[in-house]
Amino acid sequence: MLLSTLLVLLMILPGLALFYGGLVRQKNMLSMLMQVSTVTVIGMMAWLLWGYSLAFTDGGGLDTFVGGFGRLFFKDVTTSSNVATFSTGVVIPELAFAAFQMTFAAITAALVLGGVAERMKFGAVVVFALLWPLLSYYPMAHMVWWWPGPDAIAAAPTDPIKSGLIWGFGALDFAGGTVVHINAGIAALVGALILGARKGYRTEPMPPHSLTLTFVGAGLLWVGWFGFNAGSNLEANSYAALAMMNTFIATAAAGFSWTVTEWVTRKKASMLGMASGLVAGLVAITPAAGFAGPVGSLFLGLIVSPICVIFCSTIKNALKYDDSLDAFGIHGVGGIVGALATGLLVNPAWGGAGVVDYTTCAADGDISTCDTATYVMSTQVLAQFKAVLVACVWSAVASAIVFFIIKYTLGLRASADAEEEGLDIVEHGERAYHS
Amino acid sequence: MLLSTLLVLLMILPGLALFYGGLVRQKNMLSMLMQVSTVTVIGMMAWLLWGYSLAFTDGGGLDTFVGGFGRLFFKDVTTSSNVATFSTGVVIPELAFAAFQMTFAAITAALVLGGVAERMKFGAVVVFALLWPLLSYYPMAHMVWWWPGPDAIAAAPTDPIKSGLIWGFGALDFAGGTVVHINAGIAALVGALILGARKGYRTEPMPPHSLTLTFVGAGLLWVGWFGFNAGSNLEANSYAALAMMNTFIATAAAGFSWTVTEWVTRKKASMLGMASGLVAGLVAITPAAGFAGPVGSLFLGLIVSPICVIFCSTIKNALKYDDSLDAFGIHGVGGIVGALATGLLVNPAWGGAGVVDYTTCAADGDISTCDTATYVMSTQVLAQFKAVLVACVWSAVASAIVFFIIKYTLGLRASADAEEEGLDIVEHGERAYHS
Amino acid sequence: MLLSTLLVLLMILPGLALFYGGLVRQKNMLSMLMQVSTVTVIGMMAWLLWGYSLAFTDGGGLDTFVGGFGRLFFKDVTTSSNVATFSTGVVIPELAFAAFQMTFAAITAALVLGGVAERMKFGAVVVFALLWPLLSYYPMAHMVWWWPGPDAIAAAPTDPIKSGLIWGFGALDFAGGTVVHINAGIAALVGALILGARKGYRTEPMPPHSLTLTFVGAGLLWVGWFGFNAGSNLEANSYAALAMMNTFIATAAAGFSWTVTEWVTRKKASMLGMASGLVAGLVAITPAAGFAGPVGSLFLGLIVSPICVIFCSTIKNALKYDDSLDAFGIHGVGGIVGALATGLLVNPAWGGAGVVDYTTCAADGDISTCDTATYVMSTQVLAQFKAVLVACVWSAVASAIVFFIIKYTLGLRASADAEEEGLDIVEHGERAYHS
Amino acid sequence: MKLIKAIVKPFKLDDVREALVAAGVEGLTVSEVKGYGRQKGQTEIYRGAEYQVNFLPKVMLEAVVDDAAAAKAVEAIKAAAATGKIGDGKIFVLNVEDAVRIRTGETGAAAL
Amino acid sequence: MKLIKAIVKPFKLDDVREALVAAGVEGLTVSEVKGYGRQKGQTEIYRGAEYQVNFLPKVMLEAVVDDAAAAKAVEAIKAAAATGKIGDGKIFVLNVEDAVRIRTGETGAAAL
Amino acid sequence: MKLIKAIVKPFKLDDVREALVAAGVEGLTVSEVKGYGRQKGQTEIYRGAEYQVNFLPKVMLEAVVDDAAAAKAVEAIKAAAATGKIGDGKIFVLNVEDAVRIRTGETGAAAL
Numbered sequence A, B, C: 001m002l003l004s005t006l007l008v009l010l011m012i013l014p015g016l017a018l019f020y021g022g023l024v025r026q027k028n029m030l031s032m033l034m035q036v037s038t039v040t041v042i043g044m045m046a047w048l049l050w051g052y053s054l055a056f057t058d059g060g061g062l063d064t065f066v067g068g069f070g071r072l073f074f075k076d077v078t079t080s081s082n083v084a085t086f087s088t089g090v091v092i093p094e095l096a097f098a099a100f101q102m103t104f105a106a107i108t109a110a111l112v113l114g115g116v117a118e119r120m121k122f123g124a125v126v127v128f129a130l131l132w133p134l135l136s137y138y139p140m141a142h143m144v145w146w147w148p149g150p151d152a153i154a155a156a157p158t159d160p161i162k163s164g165l166i167w168g169f170g171a172l173d174f175a176g177g178t179v180v181h182i183n184a185g186i187a188a189l190v191g192a193l194i195l196g197a198r199k200g201y202r203t204e205p206m207p208p209h210s211l212t213l214t215f216v217g218a219g220l221l222w223v224g225w226f227g228f229n230a231g232s233n234l235e236a237n238s239y240a241a242l243a244m245m246n247t248f249i250a251t252a253a254a255g256f257s258w259t260v261t262e263w264v265t266r267k268k269a270s271m272l273g274m275a276s277g278l279v280a281g282l283v284a285i286t287p288a289a290g291f292a293g294p295v296g297s298l299f300l301g302l303i304v305s306p307i308c309v310i311f312c313s314t315i316k317n318a319l320k321y322d323d324s325l326d327a328f329g330i331h332g333v334g335g336i337v338g339a340l341a342t343g344l345l346v347n348p349a350w351g352g353a354g355v356v357d358y359t360t361c362a363a364d365g366d367i368s369t370c371d372t373a374t375y376v377m378s379t380q381v382l383a384q385f386k387a388v389l390v391a392c393v394w395s396a397v398a399s400a401i402v403f404f405i406i407k408y409t410l411g412l413r414a415s416a417d418a419e420e421e422g423l424d425i426v427e428h429g430e431r432a433y434h435s
Numbered sequence D, E, F: 001m002k003l004i005k006a007i008v009k010p011f012k013l014d015d016v017r018e019a020l021v022a023a024g025v026e027g028l029t030v031s032e033v034k035g036y037g038r039q040k041g042q043t044e045i046y047r048g049a050e051y052q053v054n055f056l057p058k059v060m061l062e063a064v065v066d067d068a069a070a071a072k073a074v075e076a077i078k079a080a081a082a083t084g085k086i087g088d089g090k091i092f093v094l095n096v097e098d099a100v101r102i103r104t105g106e107t108g109a110a111a112l
């Protein structure tokens, strides 16, 4: 758990920051690094102050959508408080759980920056870092992950089981496909649309300033992602090993299929394609990591990349929106593909882990002792679909509100001059490279 | 185990990719990164499909050399299957073992690329990624590591003990000196010879385009190597701590002695020398990590670098082969030095761990309960020597077959133009850096 | 523990090397990487040969200040020797402890290089790597950390409890604020003063050659620091989780407050400010990680950066010393702030962990069974103050001796020509980047 | 023949190239340079060290054109590169005595 | 004195330098530049964004030589840099009015 | 007008700029170049591969000045850049036929 938390930090700094940073032009490099760091540090402080409480406590009347104020300022989160895992009686230190979840909150907001890179004003990013989680991340995390745990259920077996909205759908999401990737991807798209395209978009070349850095970022994301996927098991057991294996296989397959897609359509396989495919595979396997079998993961990986390619090139070019670093094209699209595919790949007939009959475990809430339910493809896919839909709509609306608020108060975009000169020198007074 | 697997991934991407990438010229940077990634993702998929089965199952009549088809497509590898460790009754999830070994298979093939860098055609690399493990890696892994485990032996104590050829020699190889380093090093040399030298080799300067990246790669290799060496213990105990300590000491000593060698012979100690020495030390300690004592490791580290220096400069220059990034000079040579030295350093009189009398534990196969055998230096060194010899010959023959097959079908080398313009733009349609 | 050791290695190579390397001019990049590596590999070898013994054994008559010769060459450090933790009867393999501590010794000496960068002769660095730990690090580590452990005390409960000088003050230092950061920071300042300023200091621009690398270094430092702070708990429990949470919160807060300070004073928040603040936060939380509460850590983080800013700009500029990479300004100052603040933040009334009444546990020495003592702010702050004072004075004197010895024998500074041409080409015969 | 050396703002490079091509210029060579002039640089601050950045990133285009085409080329650059703000850059015209196309050995205007 | 400016393919740099030295040129200065000309660039594609790369990496050599030596130097470059393929580059010759060796203060041809 | 091209050691850049400004030069353009000359490079060795580095890092300053100011500018550079050691660099003077300030369209000496 502690290790997984570290790995997620590695994904953000330096992982994601380099992945994104390598893709921008040199003049905006530091602004990219700075935006990712700022969103991260603000996200961490806000998590302590209010985020954890709003995501992971009982929200009273609004409990379906958001948590309450019971743990503002980490009240009562001490070295002796614990949280439940999925097995009755097994607990982990609450501080460890809160730290792990903190890194998820931080990375999700940071992912959004890929859609608005190279033009969003630094001040606007600061406000975004405060507002967006309030309207989008904390509620979404609550809706998907919040339930009181098996011990609480066992203690009051006759009470109706409380939980967030999406958890209640019976939708499967192993490690945050909806909360993290769909959420961030949609927000990035909304942000890109509200900000408008970069100056010179589609007329001047805007090549990545260092694909080497992007590659390093992709590699660190892969390494760190095991924190996401294996750590989301909360307990270390052979399911963690399955999640790890799936995270290897789907990622490798998606890297491969992205480059094959390029080879077929353009006669050249690019390194950026490989890196993009690896990330797309990581995104897609996130919700499925503990549910699919290795061969299912291989198929998921092979399928997700061509779909993302379509969004990152054909559709984006057709619709002319400027999702600068393809945060939507990879995280949004990959997240949706993964979430829907999870409904299929969990099928035990296809090597998946099967679904659980919650009615048989309601008495004590211990998932590990529930009976296996009969898997009905249509039911499960429908549940996944509902989850995706709610996530997309919620994220779109919440993100639009946030971006519009900023737009009409502080303003969203850096000045035209700053965009031309580069955000590094104008907004941060530095340049990334000197000789 | 899961952590060790991650660490080996870190060694490949971004570790090895950067170590190698920094050493090539700028125009071939992405091709280097791309080749390493491609070999990795193909290696991982192939491991699922057939590699694991060919390496780690009973090969029937060919069992001395290669595994069988029992686990093609990870058949029967599930969350409830386990594999044996070295102690009776202690098992680890088979998925974890398979994932750990998967990363070994991937990195070994990637290491070979150092010998053929800057001129091998991308298509040829793809075919190499499929063929080479079939002929070289899977058999070698089977020969060195395959045995049915203590529980199987205990279950049928009177049967003859099955095992791969080299395992049967009684040769010691803690974490893959033969399978990984000698194997990859020899293949790199064979590849370099069959491909021929880069255009302009020995007439134009071909300086590394970023020693900074090479340094980062070396640092990540060091960090990740503990996954190799400590993870190869399979169980976490004080032998893992010994393996870790040895991995520190031998590496530090080899980094130091490479730079001292340079200082003495050329009056200047170079950073590349330091980085090369660190890697040479890591390679050399690999087979010895759990067998040598810390002072023995110090000596091994001090000795290996000067020997590698001789190969990377004097001998390479004399024989005029173009082992572009010294994959043979460091991995091959360092691996051989390490494998032979293991036979000496295990000597308990020199602080080593001593050898085990397999006859006393044959009954239950549990190595941890075997008696300590009398260490006879000549016997042990001979066993090591046989293992090295078999590994060199097998790898040379298998690699030659693979490279010649590719040469006479698809062709091995990129066009002369591509080599001049750089593989990045010609083969992948991208450039690594823009401003 | 093994993982923590790895993480500290990650902090040095590539972490610290990149953090520092990015800050120097391009012509001195390799020299920076080389100096960090050299100090590290020499530090590791020396640890095996004499360092461990001088730090962590009974020093006989000099035991208050330094250890003895009982473990020279790792004598008696084997796979079956163990060391005590803070709980009676709980031990860890001595090899693991020695490896963990080895990385601390290595990083401390490497940190000093930040004060003398871009002008110290390579040969002088080599001598420094040997001498400085002898006079400064090993004694300091002994004074702060050496005690025989609870089992030893339990075995002879009537004997006076032995311990190093600073341990005896009752000063709290969770993970090496005094030994590592104050010690290195002061040494860096002394070194900077004795070497004198770089040629052209304060007249020509000396901008960092790659803030990207500095950022990567800062990110890796953050990730690796958990090895420092969580690993220093020696046992993995909910205090490790607290240490982790504090390391997140203080660091985020310090990154944030450095940029806010810049924003307020200069109207621009810089990426280098963010990176510097993150490191300052890590330094400050080091002594407090297991003692403060999360809200206390937040305050510590918010406070430490503005203080460091004052030293890195106003005071340094006023006094005109050339602490090239602000090793003193961040590690020295941040370390002192953290050490003093620890005395306040441990206050249970402020959410801290409280102090322990050693008299109640003297009988068995097991800290985990001691009673909680009444926290008296003045007493605790005084103890902290004494510890800081002793650390500063010892380090200043020892460092001055070392630097003067080198100055008057071998010479400290590279030639003026070398400084102008760059140390890379003149001292190491290489350049970092080619195209 | 004339060598036209134009120092312009980096983000104008593509516009200027297009304008030159439209004006009939068939080849040009570009370097990344740093310029010092009336346009004062930003202040860069790295930790404590604050300094006036005297040099700003610019690109220098060099195109050799026929005597007859020179005026048109200068006009084209001027039109495409001007933003009206300080730091827009300069154009210098030098005389070129000979030109050779390496591939064919052609010389003079034919080589352009 | 003449300034010979040659724009050639990067991998020819060493050959050209050797040829010039053989032709008696004792000093030269090299910049990395990007060239636009008849040789069309490759298409680079970064995810969806495909664009024609108008500029190709080239190196520009500048050597000032004695009037007498100019023709020979031009020949040397031409011979060494030609591959016969499009994009081989150009050589331009400009007049130089004066040269100074900073170290000694020598001027004119003595300074070269 | 004259184009003054000076190739100097990189660490002299700031000194030279200041000297030129003191001599009344208001604008200049700087490129990072590699120089080949009497000053022999260091030997670089990368693992086994040892080679003579023929090119050393230099900076090239280009400033266009009024005819009248040329001599003074050359003097200023010479004074500021000289260390007396080999490799100090060269100054070349070329004639410039015209200059244009892009922002205003001014031409000739007014454009400098």
Ligand SMILES: Nc1ncnc2c1ncn2[C@@H]1O[C@H](COP(=O)(O)OP(=O)(O)O)[C@@H](O)[C@H]1O
Residues within 6 Å of the ligand: D007, D034, D035, D036, D037, D038, D039, D040, D056, D058, D085, D086, D087, D088, D089, D090, F026, F027, F028, F029, F030, F062, F063, F064, F065, F101, F102, F103, F112
């Ligand atoms: N005399 C000159 N010689 C060479 N380059 C010059 C000269 N004057 C200006 N430049 C170049 O032109 C750029 C723009 O000049 P500047 O004086 O800042 O603005 P403007 O052209 O609008 O007056 C400078 O950055 C420099 O590169």
Ligand SMILES: Nc1ncnc2c1ncn2[C@@H]1O[C@H](COP(=O)(O)OP(=O)(O)O)[C@@H](O)[C@H]1O
Residues within 6 Å of the ligand: D026, D027, D028, D029, D030, D062, D063, D064, D065, D101, D102, D103, D112, E007, E034, E035, E036, E037, E038, E039, E040, E056, E058, E085, E086, E087, E088, E089, E090
């Ligand atoms: N008129 C010109 N002025 C300046 N540079 C030129 C000119 N024409 C060509 N070049 C340079 O020469 C290079 C080669 O020219 P190109 O037209 O591609 O091929 P070729 O010389 O074989 O006709 C170009 O990339 C450019 O750098």
Ligand SMILES: Nc1ncnc2c1ncn2[C@@H]1O[C@H](COP(=O)(O)OP(=O)(O)O)[C@@H](O)[C@H]1O
Residues within 6 Å of the ligand: E026, E027, E028, E029, E030, E062, E063, E064, E065, E101, E102, E103, E112, F007, F034, F035, F036, F037, F038, F039, F040, F056, F058, F085, F086, F087, F088, F089, F090
């Ligand atoms: N004839 C030349 N043409 C162009 N550049 C030259 C010429 N001669 C020298 N240079 C430049 O001047 C630099 C210094 O020249 P060098 O011969 O090394 O020393 P010095 O100027 O002291 O004689 C060279 O590195 C090169 O960049």
